[in-house]
Amino acid sequence: MTSQPRGRAAAIGLLSAAAALAAGHFAAALGDPRTSPPVAVGGAVIDLAPAWVKEFAVAVFGTADKIALLVGMLLVVAALAVGAGLLSWLRWWPGALVIAAFGVVGLAAAATRAGGGVLPALVSLVVGVGAFGLLWWIAARPDRAEQQLAPASSGWARRRFLATSGLVVVGSGLAAAGGSVLSRGSGAVSSRAEVASRLPRVPLPAIPSGADFAASGTPTFLTANRDFYRIDTALVVPQLSAEDWRLRVHGMVGTELDLSFDDLLHRRLEARAITLACVSNPIGGDLISTANFVGVPVRDLLLEAGVRPGAQQLLTRSSDGYTAGTPLDVLLEPDRGALLAFEMNGRPLPAEHGFPVRMVVPGLYGYVSATKWLVDAKVTTFAEQHYWQRRGWARDAPIKPQSRIDRPRPNSSVPAGTVTVAGIAWAQPTGIRAVQVSADGGPWQNTELTTEVSRDTWRMWRARLELEPGDHVVRCRAIDSTGAAQTDVVQGVLPDGATGLHELRLRCT
Numbered sequence: 001m002t003s004q005p006r007g008r009a010a011a012i013g014l015l016s017a018a019a020a021l022a023a024g025h026f027a028a029a030l031g032d033p034r035t036s037p038p039v040a041v042g043g044a045v046i047d048l049a050p051a052w053v054k055e056f057a058v059a060v061f062g063t064a065d066k067i068a069l070l071v072g073m074l075l076v077v078a079a080l081a082v083g084a085g086l087l088s089w090l091r092w093w094p095g096a097l098v099i100a101a102f103g104v105v106g107l108a109a110a111a112t113r114a115g116g117g118v119l120p121a122l123v124s125l126v127v128g129v130g131a132f133g134l135l136w137w138i139a140a141r142p143d144r145a146e147q148q149l150a151p152a153s154s155g156w157a158r159r160r161f162l163a164t165s166g167l168v169v170v171g172s173g174l175a176a177a178g179g180s181v182l183s184r185g186s187g188a189v190s191s192r193a194e195v196a197s198r199l200p201r202v203p204l205p206a207i208p209s210g211a212d213f214a215a216s217g218t219p220t221f222l223t224a225n226r227d228f229y230r231i232d233t234a235l236v237v238p239q240l241s242a243e244d245w246r247l248r249v250h251g252m253v254g255t256e257l258d259l260s261f262d263d264l265l266h267r268r269l270e271a272r273a274i275t276l277a278c279v280s281n282p283i284g285g286d287l288i289s290t291a292n293f294v295g296v297p298v299r300d301l302l303l304e305a306g307v308r309p310g311a312q313q314l315l316t317r318s319s320d321g322y323t324a325g326t327p328l329d330v331l332l333e334p335d336r337g338a339l340l341a342f343e344m345n346g347r348p349l350p351a352e353h354g355f356p357v358r359m360v361v362p363g364l365y366g367y368v369s370a371t372k373w374l375v376d377a378k379v380t381t382f383a384e385q386h387y388w389q390r391r392g393w394a395r396d397a398p399i400k401p402q403s404r405i406d407r408p409r410p411n412s413s414v415p416a417g418t419v420t421v422a423g424i425a426w427a428q429p430t431g432i433r434a435v436q437v438s439a440d441g442g443p444w445q446n447t448e449l450t451t452e453v454s455r456d457t458w459r460m461w462r463a464r465l466e467l468e469p470g471d472h473v474v475r476c477r478a479i480d481s482t483g484a485a486q487t488d489v490v491q492g493v494l495p496d497g498a499t500g501l502h503e504l505r506l507r508c509t
Contacts, residue, residue, distance in 0.1 A: 397496050
């Protein structure tokens with residue numbers, strides 16, 4: 001019986017797994033990048049994970065949660081691949097079975113994802129098992145020259161194995177790089193460039209100079225597209241083209257609508273400054289941004305389709321299968337301003353923010369209102385649960401009044417005396433009437449507010465506090481336009497958004 005040195009056996013497992021993943025990634029890029037085995041398995045992990053796992057990932061990694069998931073998965077695969085190699089230090093088949101099991105998991109995950117393409121996972125399985133068997137055979141097989149050289153034979157075997165391994169590494173690297181290039185070069189890039197030249201000129205809301213206190217440490221009023229927060233379930237950004245895009249409005253309606261992108265451009269359009277907030281935002285968190293959006297009023301489409309009695313929600317679906325359910329009574333409010341948006345801050349939607357078309361609804365957390373890569377809209381009842389509702393989140397999700405301290409930074413040291421404290425507050429679609437601060441449990445005092453742009457957007461505030469040397473705690477609270485104050489009752493983000501007051505600890509010297 002021919003055995004392998006354990007280091008070489010571990011390398012065989014690791015190289016085989018790398019070849020399998022790279023081949024599957026390249027095969028997916030030739031068709032649908034979402035069917036790449038790591039992406040399909042990662043998507044299945046997201047779908048199957050309980051809500052608390054998702055919240056833990058967002059709390060720890062923020063908008064890098066998807067990168068963290070992919071890196072974690074690759075580390076697990078690497079560890080299992082090394083284990084598969086070590087199992088095969090005496091004979092090849094135990095490790096080959098483990099590699100084959102990876103492929104079966106990929107096949108099962110791909111079959112459940114949007115599109116259901118299993119070919120890349122099948123390619124991954126075949127390449128992985130084939131690479132494992134080939135490397136093991138080359139490393140274990142002595143040739144006649146080695147038998148004659150006897151004591152020197154191990155050197156020949158080592159060099160032959162290293163040469164073959166090098167070819168596997170190069171081939172895997174080329175396949176992975178080629179797959180990434182092909183995925184990025186798909187239709188969305190050229191389609192966005194084409195759309196940019198023919199978007200209707202819709203006047204954007206005027207943003208007054210006094211709309212932020214950026215000089216005092218708050219964000220700028222409008223968030224640049226590249227800085228706009230992104231939280232969704234898509235491990236790979238869907239690459240759709242406006243030319244092929246269609247939206248079906250159906251269900252409990254009198255007349256079904258089948259809309260193309262050009263159909264939207266020729267309808268009545270609105271431009272609105274809107275602040276979007278994620279339900280996963282903890283107290284003091286940064287999962288909130290503001291942009292100018294242009295699109296078609298959702299209310300216009302619903303009135304044209306004719307909502308039947310008894311209908312309760314609009315169930316929207318993304319191209320990757322994600323769904324969100326938005327209450328119809330909100331969408332039909334004359335002044336709510338819900339949009340099917342195709343423009344963001346004067347440019348076509350970035351691919352990562354939903355190109356060609358997404359939903360934007362002021363006053364609701366994104367998980368019930370902000371479907372990206374929108375392809376289907378069904379008027380139905382609440383009996384049909386949306387993606388996050390099936391995972392324990394609330395059916396309805398109005399945004400709660402919140403405020404945040406941005407400057408000074410937490411646990412910082414500042415000179416004693418007059419200390420400028422600044423931050424943001426939001427209460428869409430009601431609007432902010434006031435923001436108050438309290439130092440060390442003292443009385444609440446009003447702050448200076450920026451010019452209000454819209455009740456659908458955040459508002460910045462600042463205050464000058466007289467603080468003596470020592471440690472201090474500053475808290476803030478928002479008061480909406482109805483006079484309701486932000487609650488101090490502490491609640492986590494589940495099931496419908498966090499509550500409590502943000503506080504800042506600092507030292508004055």
